Amino acid sequence: MLDQEIKSQLQEYLKLLENDIVIKASVGSDDVSKEVDELVNEITSMSDKISIEQGSFDRTPSFSINRKGEDSGVIFAGVPLGHEFTSLVLALLQVSGRAPKVDEATIEQIKKLEGPLHFETYVSLSCQKCPDVVQALNIMSVVHPEITHTMVEGSAFKEEVESKDVMAVPSVYLNGEQFVDGRQTLESILEELGSSVDISELNEKEPYDVLVVGGGPAGASAAIYAARKGIRTGIVAERFGGQVQDTLGIENFITTKYTEGPKLVANLEEHVNDYDVDIMNSMRAKSLEKKDFFELELENGAMLKSKTLVLSTGARWRNIGVPGEAEFKNKGVAYCPHCDGPIFEGKEVAVIGGGNSGVEAAIDLAGIVKHVTVLEFLPELKADSVLQDRLHSLPNVTVITNARTSEIYGSDKVEGLRYVDRESEEEIDIALAGVFVQIGLVPNTEWLEGTLERNKFGEIIVDERGTTSIPGVFAAGDCTNSAYKQIIISMGSGATAALGAFDHLIRN
Numbered sequence: 001m002l003d004q005e006i007k008s009q010l011q012e013y014l015k016l017l018e019n020d021i022v023i024k025a026s027v028g029s030d031d032v033s034k035e036v037d038e039l040v041n042e043i044t045s046m047s048d049k050i051s052i053e054q055g056s057f058d059r060t061p062s063f064s065i066n067r068k069g070e071d072s073g074v075i076f077a078g079v080p081l082g083h084e085f086t087s088l089v090l091a092l093l094q095v096s097g098r099a100p101k102v103d104e105a106t107i108e109q110i111k112k113l114e115g116p117l118h119f120e121t122y123v124s125l126s127c128q129k130c131p132d133v134v135q136a137l138n139i140m141s142v143v144h145p146e147i148t149h150t151m152v153e154g155s156a157f158k159e160e161v162e163s164k165d166v167m168a169v170p171s172v173y174l175n176g177e178q179f180v181d182g183r184q185t186l187e188s189i190l191e192e193l194g195s196s197v198d199i200s201e202l203n204e205k206e207p208y209d210v211l212v213v214g215g216g217p218a219g220a221s222a223a224i225y226a227a228r229k230g231i232r233t234g235i236v237a238e239r240f241g242g243q244v245q246d247t248l249g250i251e252n253f254i255t256t257k258y259t260e261g262p263k264l265v266a267n268l269e270e271h272v273n274d275y276d277v278d279i280m281n282s283m284r285a286k287s288l289e290k291k292d293f294f295e296l297e298l299e300n301g302a303m304l305k306s307k308t309l310v311l312s313t314g315a316r317w318r319n320i321g322v323p324g325e326a327e328f329k330n331k332g333v334a335y336c337p338h339c340d341g342p343i344f345e346g347k348e349v350a351v352i353g354g355g356n357s358g359v360e361a362a363i364d365l366a367g368i369v370k371h372v373t374v375l376e377f378l379p380e381l382k383a384d385s386v387l388q389d390r391l392h393s394l395p396n397v398t399v400i401t402n403a404r405t406s407e408i409y410g411s412d413k414v415e416g417l418r419y420v421d422r423e424s425e426e427e428i429d430i431a432l433a434g435v436f437v438q439i440g441l442v443p444n445t446e447w448l449e450g451t452l453e454r455n456k457f458g459e460i461i462v463d464e465r466g467t468t469s470i471p472g473v474f475a476a477g478d479c480t481n482s483a484y485k486q487i488i489i490s491m492g493s494g495a496t497a498a499l500g501a502f503d504h505l506i507r508n
């Protein structure tokens with residue numbers, strides 16, 4: 001079942017097991033059960049520290065991972081391969097006793113939670129944001145005796161997914177009730193549970209020489225360049241990795257013919273960790289003020305001080321802003337085709353937007369869903385011709401140009417979309433189950449309103465050194481007015497901004 005490369009990787013990881021592990025499995029005679037059975041037996045055969053027992057769970061096929069004589073509460077229902085393979089490996093290691101990469105304060109926060117808390121997370125194996133959630137909840141389960149977590153692989157439990165109307169993954173249930181949807185971090189889950197961070201430690205931090213805000217390619221690159229100058233460097237990021245976390249294949253990162261977003265993010269993190277950089281993840285900047293130092297206020301109430309700043313807060317998906325979009329978000333309105341595409345298997349969907357991301361999304365979706373309608377506002381698609389050619393070669397795609405989407409409607413989930421033909425002004429309805437909005441990005445700069453100069457798109461205006469309108473504040477990447485938005489360009493501008501900040505420090 002596992003290919004040779006994965007097997008040899010797994011073999012290396014299993015050498016790190018610290019204590020004996022018991023896998024309890026409940027399998028039937030269906031095809032998925034056979035896969036689960038094969039997977040757990042293969043894993044068991046690879047280490048003397050792992051044994052297998054018969055288990056009994058609410059769902060079949062499922063298996064739990066436990067320390068001998070203990071119940072960890074970590075359960076996988078369905079096959080955790082694809083993007084969830086890492087979750088499986090980490091669960092094996094953490095249950096065996098290897099400490100998760102989480103700071104002591106967070107571990108204490110988890111221990112203080114009041115149980116019992118039974119989490120269930122619905123995932124798809126092609127979803128890149130799902131593993132973060134699964135891994136966070138598995139850690140909570142390992143740390144706290146009264147917390148359990150079951151990862152439910154949607155395609156193995158289609159009826160359950162349909163009955164619960166799960167239309168976006170990851171979708172997390174707590175004690176049987178819908179809890180949170182979409183991307184989460186351990187910190188955001190703790191916040192959702194009402195557990196607050198101890199900010200006194202943050203407030204007591206010495207001022208930085210360079211404080212980077214944002215942990216995408218631009219921020220990571222800025223942090224490395226600053227730290228290499230031997231100056232005190234910090235990086236505060238809502239989600240380390242940024243948009244790259246949501247990217248599947250990357251073929252234009254020069255020197256690497258092909259890589260995938262999460263892999264590039266892991267490499268970025270490893271590289272930043274090689275230097276003396278104070279990484280503060282899952283924290284959001286709220287406002288910026290200049291006093292003796294620059295003072296960066298965070299959403300959690302903490303205040304960080306620095307002599308210079310590099311702003312690299314990137315961008316996020318743009319909303320279309322029509323009635324129904326907000327109402328049906330995660331109930332048929334989606335933004336991430338890789339994550340949520342599999343939920344619409346065999347159904348009719350639309351993609352709004354005929355640029356590169358819209359057409360790429362439509363090509364991906366056409367391989368999964370019954371039919372894709374691409375709606376473009378302009379008289380022609382704007383995507384590269386190579387993508388358009390691929391799109392037009394697909395039998396289950398219809399392209400409608402000159403279409404202004406006016407409404408997304410339904411009852412408790414999306415049932416259709418209305419658009420206006422801009423030539424005839426006729427209103428046309430299309431019945432469908434999902435709408436993927438792909439109309440570009442907006443810079444994450446609202447929090448800087450009134451602080452520094454931005455253009456009409458909200459992008460921070462920078463010069464060739466990354467200098468903004470405030471001396472000592474630099475900016476880089478997709479949040480700036482750079483002409484093109486790409487990983488390699490963001491990394492270059494991150495380096496420029498860090499060098500600009502260093503120059504500023506030695507001149508002032």
Ligand SMILES: Cc1cc2nc3c(=O)[nH]c(=O)nc-3n(C[C@H](O)[C@H](O)[C@H](O)COP(=O)(O)OP(=O)(O)OC[C@H]3O[C@@H](n4cnc5c(N)ncnc54)[C@H](O)[C@@H]3O)c2cc1C
Binds near residue numbers: 215237244251
């Ligand atoms: C689906 C998709 C596919 C793509 N494919 C490619 C590709 O193949 N090749 C390519 O070169 N480019 C690709 N791109 C573009 C590329 O990902 C971006 O250009 C690049 O990630 C921009 O880097 P950045 O660091 O400027 O911003 P981002 O990657 O957006 O990172 C921003 C960072 O800032 C953080 N942040 C935001 N607001 C705050 C706040 N208030 N406080 C603290 N932190 C905050 C975020 O959490 C994140 O850490 C793709 C983009 C998408 C969405």
